[in-house]
Structures are given as structure tokens and as C-alpha cells.
Amino acid sequence: MLTLEHIVWNLPDREGILNDVDLTVTSGKLVVVTGPNGGGKTTLAKVVAGIEKPSSGRIIFEGQDITDMDVTQRAKLGIAYAFQQPVRFKGLTVKDLLELSAGRALEENVLCSYLRKVGLCANEYIDRELNAGLSGGEMKRIEIASVLARNAKLSIFDEPEAGIDLWSFSRLVETFEELRQQKRGTLLVISHQERILSIADEIVVIADGKIREAGPKEQVWPLLFASERASLCPLGRENAKIDAMRRECHDQER
Amino acid sequence: MKMNQITEELLKAVSDFKGEFKGAFNIRENGGCAGRQSTEHIRIESRKEGPGIVVHIMPGTKGETVYIPACVNQGGIHDLVYNDFYVGEGADVIIVAGCGVHTDDEEEARHDGIHRFFLEKNAHVLYQEKHLGTGKGDGRKRIDPVTDVALAEGAGLEMDTVQLGGVDYSCRKTRAKLAANARLIVRERIMTDGIEKAVTDFDVVMEGDNSGVELISRSVARGNSYQEFKSCIHGLARCTGHSSCDAILVDNGTVNAMPALEASNVDAELIHEAAIGKIAGEQILKLRTLGLTEEEAQERIIAGFLK
Numbered sequence: 032m033l034t035l036e037h038i039v040w041n042l043p044d045r046e047g048i049l050n051d052v053d054l055t056v057t058s059g060k061l062v063v064v065t066g067p068n069g070g071g072k073t074t075l076a077k078v079v080a081g082i083e084k085p086s087s088g089r090i091i092f093e094g095q096d097i098t099d100m101d102v103t104q105r106a107k108l109g110i111a112y113a114f115q116q117p118v119r120f121k122g123l124t125v126k127d128l129l130e131l132s133a134g135r136a137l138e139e140n141v142l143c144s145y146l147r148k149v150g151l152c153a154n155e156y157i158d159r160e161l162n163a164g165l166s167g168g169e170m171k172r173i174e175i176a177s178v179l180a181r182n183a184k185l186s187i188f189d190e191p192e193a194g195i196d197l198w199s200f201s202r203l204v205e206t207f208e209e210l211r212q213q214k215r216g217t218l219l220v221i222s223h224q225e226r227i228l229s230i231a232d233e234i235v236v237i238a239d240g241k242i243r244e245a246g247p248k249e250q251v252w253p254l255l256f257a258s259e260r261a262s263l264c265p266l267g268r269e270n271a272k273i274d275a276m277r278r279e280c281h282d283q284e285r
Numbered sequence: 286m287k288m289n290q291i292t293e294e295l296l297k298a299v300s301d302f303k304g305e306f307k308g309a310f311n312i313r314e315n316g317g318c319a320g321r322q323s324t325e326h327i328r329i330e331s332r333k334e335g336p337g338i339v340v341h342i343m344p345g346t347k348g349e350t351v352y353i354p355a356c357v358n359q360g361g362i363h364d365l366v367y368n369d370f371y372v373g374e375g376a377d378v379i380i381v382a383g384c385g386v387h388t389d390d391e392e393e394a395r396h397d398g399i400h401r402f403f404l405e406k407n408a409h410v411l412y413q414e415k416h417l418g419t420g421k422g423d424g425r426k427r428i429d430p431v432t433d434v435a436l437a438e439g440a441g442l443e444m445d446t447v448q449l450g451g452v453d454y455s456c457r458k459t460r461a462k463l464a465a466n467a468r469l470i471v472r473e474r475i476m477t478d479g480i481e482k483a484v485t486d487f488d489v490v491m492e493g494d495n496s497g498v499e500l501i502s503r504s505v506a507r508g509n510s511y512q513e514f515k516s517c518i519h520g521l522a523r524c525t526g527h528s529s530c531d532a533i534l535v536d537n538g539t540v541n542a543m544p545a546l547e548a549s550n551v552d553a554e555l556i557h558e559a560a561i562g563k564i565a566g567e568q569i570l571k572l573r574t575l576g577l578t579e580e581e582a583q584e585r586i587i588a589g590f591l592k
Contacts, residue, residue: 080574106576118571121531122503122589131575131585181575 032058032217033079033185038088040074040240048074049085050240056185056233061211061218063231065255070238072221073115076187079219080112081105093184109184115193115221117174120161125173128161132180145176148206150199168195175203179210186210187219192227204230228252289314291358291419295385298449299415300354311338313355316364327351327378337367337399340380344373344405354383360392360424367399372440374405382414386452388424395427402433404440404467412444418451425453432459436467438493447591448475448483456484465493465522473502474591477510477538487516491524491553500528505587506538517545520553529558533590535583 033056040049049071056062064072077083079090081102090098097105106112111132120128129145130137143153149172159165161173171194178186192200208230210218220227228234234251236244244251288296292314296302306312309327312320316336323329326346330339340351357364370380388394404410418426434442448455461469469489477483489498498518506512518526532540544557564586572582 082570082574102570102573103576103578106574112574114567114571114574118565118567120568120586120589122592123586124589127589131572131577134576177575 032056032093033219034089034091035075035079036089036091038075038078038090039086040071040078040083041086047240049078052088052237052240052242054235054242054245056217056219058217059211059214060232061207061220061230062233062235063220063222063228064235064237065221065223065228066237066243071240072237073189074240075237076112076189076219076221079185080110080187082112109216111178111181111183111186113174113178113186113188113191115189117167117170118161119163119165119170123161124158125161126157128173128177129180132177133182137180145180146173148179148202149173149176150195150202151176168199171195172199172203179206183216185217185219187221189221190223191220192222192224200224200226228255288319289358291387292319292356292385295356295358295387295417295419296354296383298417299356299383299385300352300381302352302354306352308350308352309340310352311340313353313364313366315357315359315362316366324349329353332367332369335367336365337369340368340370342370342372342376342378342408344375346373346376346378348377350379350381352381354381354385355396355398356384357386357388357394357396360388360390360394360420360422363393363395363397365397365399367401369401370403370410372402372404372408372410375407376405377409379411379413382412383416384414384428384430385417385419386426386428387418387420388422388426389420390422390424392422392424393427394418394420394424395429397429397431399431400433402435402442404434404436404442406437407439408437409441410443412442414445415447415449416452416455417449418453426451427454428452429454429456430458432457434459434461434469436461436463436469436496438464439466440464441468441470443470444472446471446473448477450476450478452477452481452483454482456486458486459488461487461489461498463489463491463493463496463498463524465495467491467493467496469498471498471500471502473500473504475502475504475512476507476587476591477505477512478507479510480508481510482512483510484513485515487528488519489517489526490519490521491526492521494523496522497525498527502528502530502532503590504530504532504540505535505591506532506540507535509537510539512538512540514540514542514544514559516543516557517547518555518557520546520548520550520555522550523552524550524554526553526555527557530560531590532559532561533587534561534563535587
């Protein structure tokens with residue numbers, strides 16, 4: 032359903048943030064993109080959502096070339112994006128955001144169901160403003176709920192685990208599993224978390240702006256966690272980054 | 286009730302008029318009385334001197350609403366009115382004011398409402414007012430409300446004031462004195478566009494221990510409009526005061542915020558905040574990821590901000 036062809040994305044003072052990235056995402060799959068910090072994961076997600084425009088290359092979504100489409104057009108086509116750093120609004124409530132996401136008015140029980148999926152005690156939150164009165168973790172979970180409410184064909188989550196507590200994280204993993212089992216759209220999740228990697232259908236490893244490995248979990252997982260990782264990252268410095276990533280994963284898990 | 290159509294439309298916008306008011310009301314139209322009704326607990330009578338009304342709310346009155354909207358439906362009228370509200374001990378009521386001015390010619394339509402509130406011990410009032418200017422004329426639509434508040438011990442006033450748009454010039458002055466344990470909350474939302482100008486001026490004196498005030502102003506200045514926010518909270522006792530002015534600038538709008546605090550008691554806790562800026566790009570972007578265009582996102586953010 033999604034194909035990236037030779038995607039390049041450069042900064043004015045730094046080339047190769049994404050460097051000739053080819054990637055195919057199959058419909059209905061849970062695809063987890065992982066890799067060391069600064070490797071290009073978030074940029075990749077933003078390029079797919081239309082938040083960033085590639086320097087070159089093509090993006091095909093459900094057979095349609097969307098490379099030149101802006102973020103609004105892509106959203107209308109069915110691409111949803113959960114920000115790594117949620118945005119606060121004075122005057123907009125949680126209910127407002129979820130209804131804007133769904134594109135319609137929502138019954139209270141429906142609003143609550145989305146909030147429960149991210150571990151929030153729903154009734155307490157519906158009428159709260161998305162302002163400084165909510166903690167970072169609460170905002171993060173509401174951001175994820177806003178993407179769930181979209182019921183999009185392709186939902187992109189940029190480090191959904193960042194800033195939320197362990198209990199809510201467990202609930203979030205369950206939600207991703209439910210979505211995958213129910214085949215409710217395709218999920219593209221940027222994550223370092225071993226538990227999220229463990230429920231993936233496919234894993235993509237990106238480092239230094241290049242896809243280092245992509246394939247079924249069963250194929251990529253052993254490469255990520257094997258003691259010998261030469262096949263995944265032939266360069267020594269890449270091995271060091273993967274090691275650091277593994278340590279980060281395990282630290283967060285603990 | 287037979288009513289001028291423009292007046293009726295203005296009443297709908299500023300006081301939720303739906304063909305009639307239930308309970309006590311006084312409708313003012315072009316400087317005259319277009320309808321009045323008292324109830325068992327709320328008596329409305331004309332002032333003995335000068336234009337305006339006196340509203341007496343009996344002690345212990347609860348759950349009733351008083352409507353006192355005023356409209357100017359043509360140019361060339363400057364309506365000046367003095368309304369006094371005496372709210373008895375322990376009463377808890379809603380007062381819906383609201384003012385609409387309309388002109389279809391080059392002459393000014395203007396309303397100046399001077400409202401004085403005297404709340405007895407432990408009385409509570411929710412005071413709602415909306416202001417609106419309409420009409421195709423070049424004549425200025427002007428509203429200058431003055432609100433004077435005296436809160437006795439334990440009394441509370443919540444004031445919810447909204448300028449809906451179309452008002453070329455407004456100057457709101459609010460003065461309040463708070464006795465012990467009294468509480469004042471003011472929520473103000475103002476939208477200006479074109480070359481409109483809106484001035485807000487609060488002066489609150491907390492004289493009694495454990496009194497408190499919260500002034501919350503949210504405004505949007507679009508086009509080439511200008512807004513001025515002035516507030517001064519005086520803490521003369523052990524009290525708490527907070528004022529916040531949040532403003533969004535769109536196009537070439539200008540906002541001048543001047544919050545001030547004055548404390549003469551070591552236990553007075555006073556805070557002010559003022560923030561002026563454009564709509565954050567990330568807010569627009571978030572709503573665009575939900576399928577809104579940039580323009581739709583901006584309007585939704587403004588609507589929410591002023592809600």
C-alpha cells in the first residue's frame with residue numbers, strides 16, 4: 032500500500048538525512064522502524080505524512096503518486112500521524128481533538144473507548160483543555176488516541192512509548208496488537224522498544240539515512256539481537272550504534 | 286411580543302432570545318423600554334432619576350435568571366443607561382445582559398451601559414454579557430460598558446464577557462471592591478478585525494482577608510485592529526489575585542497588554558501573565574494532519590481559543 036522509491040532528504044547544511052531510501056509497506060501489517068538516534072526514522076515518518084518534502088524520489092500510496100501532495104491532502108487520503116512531541120492548544124478540549132480527528136461528533140462512550148485504549152480514565156479527560164494542565168505523558172496518550180480516532184488506512188506513530196508510564200505502555204502495546212489482529216489499517220511505528228518490535232509483522236532498520244535491513248520480524252529480529260551482527264551492519268561504527276540501541280531498549284524495558 | 290426584526294436578531298445573538306424570556310426581564314431598545322417583567326423574587330423598576338433600571342433580587346433567591354439586553358437598531362442614537370443591581374444575602378442567580386448595535390447608514394450607533402452591582406453577604410451572581418455590532422452602514426458601531434462591583438463578605442461574581450465582532454470601538458471598564466472571603470472571576474474574550482479598536486480596563490481592590498480575583502482575557506486581533514488590555518489588582522489584605530492576558534495576532538493586528546499589580550500587605554499573593562503571539566505553526570500542522578486546510582485549521586484554533 033505504500034512504496035518509497037529512492038527517497039532523498041537533505042538539510043541545507045547536511046546531506047543524506049535520508050539517502051536513497053527504498054521501502055515497501057504491505058497493507059494490514061504492523062511495521063516497526065527502528066535504528067539509532069539521528070538515523071532518519073522520524074524524518075522518514077514525516078516524509079510519508081507530508082510534513083517534510085523529499086529532495087528527490089517518489090512516494091506511492093495505494094497506487095497513487097502522492098509525492099507532491101501536501102499534508103492535508105495526504106490526511107484526506109487516509110494517512111494519520113502521531114507526533115513525537117504532542118501539540119498543546121488553549122481552548123481546544125480532548126473531545127474537540129478526537130472529534131476533529133474522527134471528522135464527526137462522537138458519543139461519550141466512543142470518546143471514552145479511544146481514551147481507554149491509551150490507558151486514560153476517560154470521563155476525567157473528555158472536557159479538559161489540551162493545555163499546560165495536562166502532563167507530557169497525558170498529552171502523549173491523547174495524541175495517540177487522536178490517531179486511533181482517525182481510523183486511517185495508514186497510521187504513523189513516532190516513538191509512541193516516549194514519555195508514558197509502563198502501565199500505559201502495556202495498554203498501548205495491547206492496542207497495537209488488537210489493531211493488527213483486526214486488520215484495521217496499516218501501522219507504521221517508529222520505536223526502540225523491544226516489546227513493540229516483538230509484535231511487529233515486519234521490522235525496518237534505518238541508520239545514517241539508509242535502510243540497513245527490512246523484512247519479516249522473524250528474519251530481522253535475530254539480526255538485531257544476535258551476538259554477531261555483522262550481517263546487519265557490516266561497518267564497525269554501525270555495530271556500535273546498534274549496540275547502543277540495544278542497550279537503550281533494555282534500559283527502557285527495565 | 287411584536288418586535289423590530291433587527292432588534293430581534295440582535296437579541297438572539299447577545300442574549301439567546303427565543304421569542305420570549307422566561308422570568309424577569311427588561312428589554313431596552315433605542316433608549317426606551319421595549320418590555321419588562323418582574324417576578325415574585327426579582328423586582329425591576331425604573332430609576333427615579335435618569336435613564337435605566339434598578340433590579341432588586343430578594344435574599345435567598347436561587348436558580349432564577351434576569352435578562353436585561355439592550356439594542357440600538359439604527360444610526361444616530363447614543364443610548365446611555367444606568368442599571369443598578371441589588372442582590373440580597375445568599376441569593377444565587379444568573380444575569381444575562383448583552384448589547385447589540387446596528388447601523389445601516391453613516392451615523393454612529395452607540396450604547397453605553399453603566400452597571401452597578403451590590404452583592405450582599407454570600408450572594409452569588411453569574412453575569413453574562415455579549416456584545417455585537419451589525420449593519421452595512423459606515424457609521425461607527427460603538428459599545429462602552431462600565432461595570433462597578435461591590436462584593437460583601439463571602440459574595441461572588443463570575444463575569445463572562447464576549448465581544449462577538451463587528452464593534453468598531455469599545456472601551457470596557459470594570460471596577461470592583463472585595464470584602465473578606467469574596468471572589469471575583471472575569472472571563473473576557475474579544476475578537477477584533479479591520480480597523481476596530483477595543484480597550485479593556487480592570488481595576489480590582491481586595492480589601493478583605495481571603496478575598497480572591499481571577500481575570501482571564503483571551504483576544505484575537507485580526508486585520509489592522511488594535512486592542513489594549515489594562516489591569517491593576519490591588520492587594521490590601523491577605524488575598525490572592527491572578528490576571529492572564531493571552532492574545533493571538535493575525536495579519537497586522539496589534540495588542541498592547543499592560544497588567545499591573547499593587548500589594549500593600551505581606552500576605553497578598555498576586556500574579557500576572559501576558560502572552561502575545563501568532564498561532565503556533567505546529568498547531569496548524571497538527572490540525573492539517575487531521576485533514577483540515579491551513580485556513581480551516583486557523584479558524585478552528587481561533588474559535589477554540591475564544592470559546
